[in-house]
Amino acid sequence: MNASYEWLRAFVPFSLSPTELRDLLTSRCATVDDLVPLQADLGAIVIARVVEATRHPNSDHLWITKVDAGTGTLLDVVCGAANVTVNTLYPFAPVGAVLPGGMKIEKRKIRGENSEGMLCSAKELGLGEDKEGIMALTLIAEPGTRFLDAMPIGDTRLVIDVLPNRPDLLSHEGLAREIAAATGGTMSRPEIAEEKPFVIRTHTVKATSGKVGDITVKIEDTDGCMRYAGAVLTGLKVGPSPDWLVRRLQAVGLRSINNVVDVTNYMLVGFGQPMHAFDLERIARGTVVVRKTRGEELIKTLDGVDRTLPPGAVVIGDAERAQAIAGIIGGSGSEVSDGTTEIFLEVAAFNPASIRATRRKLGISTDASYRFERGVDVEAIPALVDYAARLILSVAGGIPQGNPVDLYPLPKRPQPISLKLPRVARLLGEPVDAIEVEKNLRTVGFRIAPEAKDVFKISPPSWRHDVRGDVDLAEEIARLRGYDTFSSELRPFRPSAVPDAPLVAVMERVQDALVAAGLNEIRPMPFVAEGRGATVRVTNPLAEDEAFLRGDLLRTLISRAEYNLARMQGNVRLFEIGTAFFAGEDPAALPGPRKTALPREEMHVAALVMGQRSPTHFTKAIQPSYDEWDIKFLAENAAVAAFPSAAVKLVPGAGETLWDIAVDGIVVGSARRLTLDAPVWAKPAFGLELNLEAIEQGPARSHAYKAIPATPRVQVDLALLAPSSVTAAQIDVLIRREAGDLLESLTLFDEFSGQGIPDGSRSLAWALTFRHPERTLKDQEVQGRTAKIVNALEGELGVRQRTS
Amino acid sequence: MTLSEFQQLVTTLAADGEKLIDAATTASSLEDARTSLLGRKSGRLPELFKQLPSLAPEELREGGSLINAVKAKLEARLEDRRRQLDAASSSKRNVDLTMPARRQWQGSKHPVTLVIEEIEEIFRELGFTIALGPEAETEWYNFTSLNFPPDHPALDLHDTLYLGENVMLRTHTSPVQIRTMQKFKPPIRILSPGNAYRRDFFDASHAPMFAQIEGLAIDDGVSFVDLKATLTHFANQFFGKTKTRFRPSYFPFTEPSAEMDVECQLCHGSGCPGCKGTGWMEILGSGMVHPSVINAAGLDADRYTGWAFGMGPARIAMLRYDIPDIRILYDSDVRFLYQISR
Numbered sequence A: 001m002n003a004s005y006e007w008l009r010a011f012v013p014f015s016l017s018p019t020e021l022r023d024l025l026t027s028r029c030a031t032v033d034d035l036v037p038l039q040a041d042l043g044a045i046v047i048a049r050v051v052e053a054t055r056h057p058n059s060d061h062l063w064i065t066k067v068d069a070g071t072g073t074l075l076d077v078v079c080g081a082a083n084v085t086v087n088t089l090y091p092f093a094p095v096g097a098v099l100p101g102g103m104k105i106e107k108r109k110i111r112g113e114n115s116e117g118m119l120c121s122a123k124e125l126g127l128g129e130d131k132e133g134i135m136a137l138t139l140i141a142e143p144g145t146r147f148l149d150a151m152p153i154g155d156t157r158l159v160i161d162v163l164p165n166r167p168d169l170l171s172h173e174g175l176a177r178e179i180a181a182a183t184g185g186t187m188s189r190p191e192i193a194e195e196k197p198f199v200i201r202t203h204t205v206k207a208t209s210g211k212v213g214d215i216t217v218k219i220e221d222t223d224g225c226m227r228y229a230g231a232v233l234t235g236l237k238v239g240p241s242p243d244w245l246v247r248r249l250q251a252v253g254l255r256s257i258n259n260v261v262d263v264t265n266y267m268l269v270g271f272g273q274p275m276h277a278f279d280l281e282r283i284a285r286g287t288v289v290v291r292k293t294r295g296e297e298l299i300k301t302l303d304g305v306d307r308t309l310p311p312g313a314v315v316i317g318d319a320e321r322a323q324a325i326a327g328i329i330g331g332s333g334s335e336v337s338d339g340t341t342e343i344f345l346e347v348a349a350f351n352p353a354s355i356r357a358t359r360r361k362l363g364i365s366t367d368a369s370y371r372f373e374r375g376v377d378v379e380a381i382p383a384l385v386d387y388a389a390r391l392i393l394s395v396a397g398g399i400p401q402g403n404p405v406d407l408y409p410l411p412k413r414p415q416p417i418s419l420k421l422p423r424v425a426r427l428l429g430e431p432v433d434a435i436e437v438e439k440n441l442r443t444v445g446f447r448i449a450p451e452a453k454d455v456f457k458i459s460p461p462s463w464r465h466d467v468r469g470d471v472d473l474a475e476e477i478a479r480l481r482g483y484d485t486f487s488s489e490l491r492p493f494r495p496s497a498v499p500d501a502p503l504v505a506v507m508e509r510v511q512d513a514l515v516a517a518g519l520n521e522i523r524p525m526p527f528v529a530e531g532r533g534a535t536v537r538v539t540n541p542l543a544e545d546e547a548f549l550r551g552d553l554l555r556t557l558i559s560r561a562e563y564n565l566a567r568m569q570g571n572v573r574l575f576e577i578g579t580a581f582f583a584g585e586d587p588a589a590l591p592g593p594r595k596t597a598l599p600r601e602e603m604h605v606a607a608l609v610m611g612q613r614s615p616t617h618f619t620k621a622i623q624p625s626y627d628e629w630d631i632k633f634l635a636e637n638a639a640v641a642a643f644p645s646a647a648v649k650l651v652p653g654a655g656e657t658l659w660d661i662a663v664d665g666i667v668v669g670s671a672r673r674l675t676l677d678a679p680v681w682a683k684p685a686f687g688l689e690l691n692l693e694a695i696e697q698g699p700a701r702s703h704a705y706k707a708i709p710a711t712p713r714v715q716v717d718l719a720l721l722a723p724s725s726v727t728a729a730q731i732d733v734l735i736r737r738e739a740g741d742l743l744e745s746l747t748l749f750d751e752f753s754g755q756g757i758p759d760g761s762r763s764l765a766w767a768l769t770f771r772h773p774e775r776t777l778k779d780q781e782v783q784g785r786t787a788k789i790v791n792a793l794e795g796e797l798g799v800r801q802r803t804s
Numbered sequence B: 001m002t003l004s005e006f007q008q009l010v011t012t013l014a015a016d017g018e019k020l021i022d023a024a025t026t027a028s029s030l031e032d033a034r035t036s037l038l039g040r041k042s043g044r045l046p047e048l049f050k051q052l053p054s055l056a057p058e059e060l061r062e063g064g065s066l067i068n069a070v071k072a073k074l075e076a077r078l079e080d081r082r083r084q085l086d087a088a089s090s091s092k093r094n095v096d097l098t099m100p101a102r103r104q105w106q107g108s109k110h111p112v113t114l115v116i117e118e119i120e121e122i123f124r125e126l127g128f129t130i131a132l133g134p135e136a137e138t139e140w141y142n143f144t145s146l147n148f149p150p151d152h153p154a155l156d157l158h159d160t161l162y163l164g165e166n167v168m169l170r171t172h173t174s175p176v177q178i179r180t181m182q183k184f185k186p187p188i189r190i191l192s193p194g195n196a197y198r199r200d201f202f203d204a205s206h207a208p209m210f211a212q213i214e215g216l217a218i219d220d221g222v223s224f225v226d227l228k229a230t231l232t233h234f235a236n237q238f239f240g241k242t243k244t245r246f247r248p249s250y251f252p253f254t255e256p257s258a259e260m261d262v263e264c265q266l267c268h269g270s271g272c273p274g275c276k277g278t279g280w281m282e283i284l285g286s287g288m289v290h291p292s293v294i295n296a297a298g299l300d301a302d303r304y305t306g307w308a309f310g311m312g313p314a315r316i317a318m319l320r321y322d323i324p325d326i327r328i329l330y331d332s333d334v335r336f337l338y339q340i341s342r
């Protein structure tokens, strides 16, 4: 909502500066997002007196003038306006000034004569249409006075964020009401200038039809229209609006169209009531009817678009066709134009939900629909019909045809709210003073009647649809007293009885583990194109190639790695903890109506590594790149962090899957080689992904302390020659079995094949550490076990000890 | 000589030797110490070696290992001391110590995660716990239970991405509040961090998915003063001692509703383009939970009251790290992530 500082002052006198007004409104009712000084581009314009005017020798329409602009010397100015008059004051743009259109004034010769500035017309200053040429000023001012200081045209636009609950603030009157309440001022509707001596008194009837002049007005759809009033004005002269009206509209960013349409816009922004003027000559058979659309109705609207009316839309029709889409936009067929002499002025209240539904189906939003769908002040309608009719007559001439009619078949009954002050005090946390509450509520239009001690019957004003219950009144009471007057002292509280979500600790551990491993966390979008495991579709996506929710996170990580490769970044180590989505089939009974199954969600972790394993250092010119053994470590690490009490095992997989990650025997994810859209210089990429919710688990157990051994260890290295068919895991299992519990650790420290190793086999070297927890091991014990191991390896797996 | 006498000598030599080495303050005095201890001609250790044969034959092995151990120990001590003295005297250095360290990749959390964690930490001290919920929700959880009137302009602020009829990507994390109230009895004090979605085109200041963190406190007699006090405390913890301002706002699920501003972090209240000259920055929305929300979740609104708040950690991260464009938080450019990891 744009508001004009000066326009607000026309409703209520106040002495706040624009910034003070901004702070007042922001702290009290609606945030002022911005203050825009208007006509600031006229800052260089001064007032000047024409001292002499003679005909230009080389032109029959130019004048050569001498101008006093307060500089001490008279300036030569060539002027083309016919109305230039000696001894008259005009706005003057001196050399160097820039006009609102961007034109810069320079000293120049016009048909051989010097010109040191320019006398300006209203149009050149962006102040309206030209009437008779340059803008003769009737004020008293010294030449040289800043134009903005002498003329009442400076203004400030307030850009206000009015939230959906306060449509009453979508007008100057509504804002002025709050300002008056806050400053103790009195609000009144601005006087109409050059008022014509007509008595207009709207005639309200509790009926669905009535007459104004020769026109029959009917509400057929009482559901879609709560109140419908109209005035008939004839003998009008449609034309440009007076300057004051143009200026008001400009101040809020509206363009002047003609005097009649301008008044309707003035009423909308000034009083929050959208109005519509129909050219009465185009209204068939003197009938105006508010009805539901019939069948496939077509209408060309004011914006020049042919529209098919959606079913259920409310229209304003004449005897033959729809002439307007009620509360949204008028039809071009009955548009007020220069030739219009008589109008039907509509002032109505339409059903907000119906307006909203129709304008959404049409895909448009207008200033009128915006207010109707939030709700206008139904009770203000008769007074505003009168006011608007008088205003039109004052700017466009003409006479009223009878009194306006006002159909109000089902008057709204006020719903008083019972307010118990102790309840409010309990909610707000501080005692509230009954006298203060009463006084404050009255300032913004509430009516109050005492019911019992500390209990009141409160009737909200007709413009406050948002106040329905005692909590709404609590907000009024708190905001009118000022939120800042309430204490900010911490008081005792009871700690939460809700335990942390079990996933919280899991996510934290996994995050810490991957950060410690040198990976960078990312938080990308989950949208992907169809396919590759994405099964959940967004029905109204922002882009077709991102219409699905991913079924795995690695897909997102791959796209992020590719993003980096495209920017020549080859060292990429990313991880994400985020949601994977799967089409749901769960029909679990949830509250509320629901026709689609909720997707199933899993919290996953995924990681991707590629490029150098560590930063470049001069001690090692070529840093090794990440390989499968790194991702195996990261996978084990992440799985152990996620499931600390379970047995984690990486089971060799097939194809791109290097390992399946098994936790207590259940596969919860995998570690993979990744295929990227990568440039040739890119190093191979590896990824892991696992489902953090795959198994139920309690809180992580701590590992119990094991005594640090004090006895000496015995180390044995075994160099083995193993057939290719035998896996390291098989050897590992066998060694552990044969070594028994004296084996403290078993480490594979070398793998070799090639020279000296027969084809079809490889050399594997293991370091075995033996230790007895209480005594020194004897050589024979160790030798005995080693021999047993070697025998078993040979006997069961065909693995021989190498003799070097 | 008995083994124990020999052991005594070895121990004494070790102790004396260490003292002598540590006492050396120059390379030459250290060399003197080395000669007197290990010097082949008359060093104390070679002298002691000569005593070995006087041990009984079966004790020779043990004695040998004792003296060898001391030898190794003294040699290591000498080397350590030599390096210390080397490093101390720059003129003696033969390594260019200006060369860069051998570094490792530094991992990092996302800036938005860091902000969320910081917020959680502050609220945990005030007795809050963490609750999570699904990102895809039913209309009932996302709107109806939260007192959004059907077909109301308030919905315009929640442009929704739908997954089907009455199923959508949650537009805020508020459904977690309902799910928590359905499952647990007060006192409830929870934070719900998570992703929310709006049908906003991806530009410098909007993203269709964004992180949100909400808080909810429900108990017997929780009041607006508690809301103000807790959030003011939070602001002072998070931003350092700062001025705060509460002003009316509107959310369907709270009444009264309040916006909390803190002093502009850029100009500290004097007014700048960042705060449009107001000196304030909007940080979070809050309010007293609407009774119809409490009732919808199955609690008794006559007995329980509560307050809630919600904020966008991305906006705060942008402020904190001076990030001009929200897309940077999603692009995952490693050069940006490395900056955070430093």
Ligand SMILES: [Zn+2]
Pocket: B264, B265, B266, B267, B268, B269, B270, B271, B272, B273, B274, B275, B276, B277, B279, B280
């Ligand atoms: Zn600032």
